Amino acid sequence: MPEQHAPRPARHDGQAPGPDGPNAPSRRLLLRSAAAGGVAAAALAAGAPGAVAGPAAKRVTGAKVRDLTGPALTGRFAAPWTDLGIPARCPDGSMLFVCGDTFDGGGVGGPDWRSPVGLRSSNAVPGSLVVDGAVGGSRAVGLVPEGHTGGTTAIPSDVFTVGRTMYMHLMRGVIYRTHHTDFWRSDDSGRTWRYLCQWPAGLHGGQFQQKTYAVADDGYLYVLSTAFNREAVSGLLLHRVRQDSPGDPAAYEPWGYAGGAWGWSNPPTTITSPRRWGEICFRAIAGRYALTWLNMSPLDIRAQIFASPTSNLFTTAEQAMIVPTVPGRETGNAVASPYGGFIVPGSGLDDLHIAVSQWYDNRNYRVMQYRVNGLTY
Known part of the structure; x- marks a missing residue:
């Protein structure tokens, strides 16, 4: 079982449990605006499998490869209902999918609420992924301590591997009311996790809550971050940290605009339009x-897609890989109530595989694998 190596501060943001179950967050409310936006956008998306904002480019297409989770696939690990599934190639050669709020029983809000959990494919080839194991064996266990007291949870924003070590970043508190974020390390391919550090939710105006890490070949990790709240407008901040120091908050160096120029160690400045x-x-x-x-x-x-972590994202084309539709009209890269979109390690820009989540009712809550072609880079 995982063990906690450092105490977490007491929470100050608890709220009453939501209507989806005795301890579950009221996630329908949180996604209501997104679902409504998907229905409204479906008409605009009809007949447009992919679009590029900017200069004319190749047509972006996509197709579902398979469901990765669901009662028939991951129910045997007491995880029939789960989402996110951030994929990371493990040092032992397997692929670990780190999932968010996970339930057993008849649907979302069922019993045995855990987050995060780890589901595993022993084959890490992008075209051959099948969940055939879980951290914890027949019952996917919570990877870190999280009691969900007052509706709190631990939502993963990233999992990645550097050499023989894996790292996981979590957002803690009631969903979209982050209390703090914390960072964990595994040296056994995700079976156990050791606490490293945490950051306060209000750091950099709250725009350092949701983090994702690119492992570069120059010895650095490049870190992009936003607020963790789909209803809040946030910038996108860039930091870098040496690959041997990601557990040291003081080692993160911001990229920003000051004195008429962009540079490292300037106060962090959004690198693209806030949204x-x-x-x-x-x-x-x-x-x-x-x-x-x-x-x-x-x-x-x-x-x-761009050449450098410091490329100008204000002018880089935004390419739609997954477009919205409504249940019953899903085809190609059109998905009802999509979210996530995490890149599968081992896939390439010409044949990109991504983990896409879906949730539009309490029995349509899953992680799927999609393949995207035609990206311009």
Whole structure:
């Protein structure tokens, strides 16, 4: 079982449990605006499998590869209902999917609420992923202590591997009312996790809550961050930290604009237009960098591909990989109530695999794998 190596401060943001179950958060309310936006956008998306904001480019297409979770697939691990599924290739060669709020029973809000949990594919080839194991064996265990007292939870924003070590970043508190974020380390391919550090929720105006890390070949990790609240407008901040120091908050160096120039160690400045952000994922791929995210208005999952962590994202084309639709009209890369969009390690820019979550009722809550083609870079 995982053990906690450092105490977490007492929470000050508890609230009454939501209507989805005796201890579950009221997540329908949180996603209501996103779902409404998806329905409204479906008409605009009809007949447009992918779009590029900016210069004319190749047509972006996509298709579902498979469901990764669901009662028939992950029910045997007491995890029939789960989401996010951030994929990370483990040092032992497997693929670990770190999932968010997870329930047993008949649907979302059922018994045995855990977050995060780890589901595993022993085959890490992007085209052959099948969940055939879980951290904890027949019952996927919570990877870190989280009692969900007062509706709190631990939502993963990123999981990644550096050499033989894995790292996991979590957002703690009642969902969208973050109390703090914390950072964990595993040296056994995600089986157990050791606490490293935490950051206050209000750091950098709250825009350092949701973090994602690109592992570069220059010895640095490049970190993009936003607020963790789909209803709040946030900038996108960039930091870097040496790959041997991600557990030291003082080692993070911001990128910002000051004195008429951009530079490291300036106060952090948003590197693209502020907006309402959903999940974000930042990765180094084949000598370039890819940022994927859930865009809230209009609701779709987008990508930007660029040469350097400090490239100008104000002018980099935003390419829609997943477009919204309504249940019963899903085809190609059109998905009802999509979110997530985490890049699968081992996939390439010409054939990008992503983990896409879906939730539109208490029995349609899952992680799926999609394949995207035609991205311009």
